[in-house]
Amino acid sequence: AQSVTQPDIHITVSEGASLELRCNYSYGATPYLFWYVQSPGQGLQLLLKYFSGDTLVQGIKGFEAEFKRSQSSFNLRKPSVHWSDAAEYFCAVAPSGGYQKVTFGTGTKLQVIP
Amino acid sequence: KAGVTQTPRYLIKTRGQQVTLSCSPISGHRSVSWYQQTPGQGLQFLFEYFSETQRNKGNFPGRFSGRQFSNSRSEMNVSTLELGDSALYLCASSLGLAGSDEQFFGPGTRLTVL
Numbered sequence: 001a002q003s004v005t006q007p008d009i010h011i012t013v014s015e016g017a018s019l020e021l022r023c024n025y026s027y028g029a030t031p032y033l034f035w036y037v038q039s040p041g042q043g044l045q046l047l048l049k050y051f052s053g054d055t056l057v058q059g060i061k062g063f064e065a066e067f068k069r070s071q072s073s074f075n076l077r078k079p080s081v082h083w084s085d086a087a088e089y090f091c092a093v094a095p096s097g098g099y100q101k102v103t104f105g106t107g108t109k110l111q112v113i114p
Numbered sequence: 115k116a117g118v119t120q121t122p123r124y125l126i127k128t129r130g131q132q133v134t135l136s137c138s139p140i141s142g143h144r145s146v147s148w149y150q151q152t153p154g155q156g157l158q159f160l161f162e163y164f165s166e167t168q169r170n171k172g173n174f175p176g177r178f179s180g181r182q183f184s185n186s187r188s189e190m191n192v193s194t195l196e197l198g199d200s201a202l203y204l205c206a207s208s209l210g211l212a213g214s215d216e217q218f219f220g221p222g223t224r225l226t227v228l
Contacts, residue, residue: 009154032213043118043219044157044204051214090156098214101170102147106156 002027004093006105013081014113021076021108023065023091033074034092034102035065044090050074051096061085086112115140118207118220126226132193135223139186139207145169146188147212148180151202151222160203162212163188169211192225200227 003026013019025031035047048059055067065076074091091105119138127133139146148160159172163182180190186207192199202224206217 036217036219043221044206044217045219046216049216094213098211099169100213101159101162101172102212102217103159104149104157106154 002031002093002095002100002103004091004103004105006089006091006108008108009106010109010111012111012113015083016080019076019078019081019085019110021089021091021110023074023076023105025072025074025091025093027072027093027095030069030096032094032096032098033065033067034094035059035063035074035076036090036092036104037061037087038090038107039087047076047089081110081112083112083114086110118205118218120203120205120220120223122223123221124224124226126228127195128228129195129197131195132191133195133225134189134191135203135205135225137188137190137205137207137220139188139205140218143207143209143218144186145208145210145212145215146182146186147206147208147217148188148190149204149206150174151204152200157204160190164211195227197227200225 005024033050036044038044088107094102145164147162149157162170182188202222204222206219208215
């Protein structure tokens, strides 16, 4: 069965600083990978997804993620964080093909300080 | 286009009771997935329905059940409630299977079991 690990429970960054949120997955083949964001009081929203092809994926709100097969990672990055980026971020994985369940990580809560 | 709606938004029940939660997906979406969200546990997958058929099921006891109607609306039922069932229950819809498509999440139903 697939699994996903987000090793950082909580991260604090200064506004304008760069951000990298870590995500590691466990799955035998190349999975489908997702990043979702949950802003306070709001539902989850998809930031980006990777199915195949270019390993650097661009998403909404200036986020990007890079799939690294050798490291089983799919880290989320943003060059300059805005105060509105404060939220909880979830990495998710599903076996390629989409016929099995989506497994979410436990989330990383991002705090942005002025 | 209306988003995913969930009713009720808040519920307070006592141990031993049962509860039914409702989810209306985005028009045209055929897949509905349910998740339980608790602090520190992230999103735990309950089940996914696609065209009225349960496609995938998570590792939850049989007290948790669901169904999907011909108009894609879905309900989940929890019988014999336990204190540990207190959580935010999220519903998500997608055009195709959840594992291969963007999921759109509702605001959730906050269940408190006393």
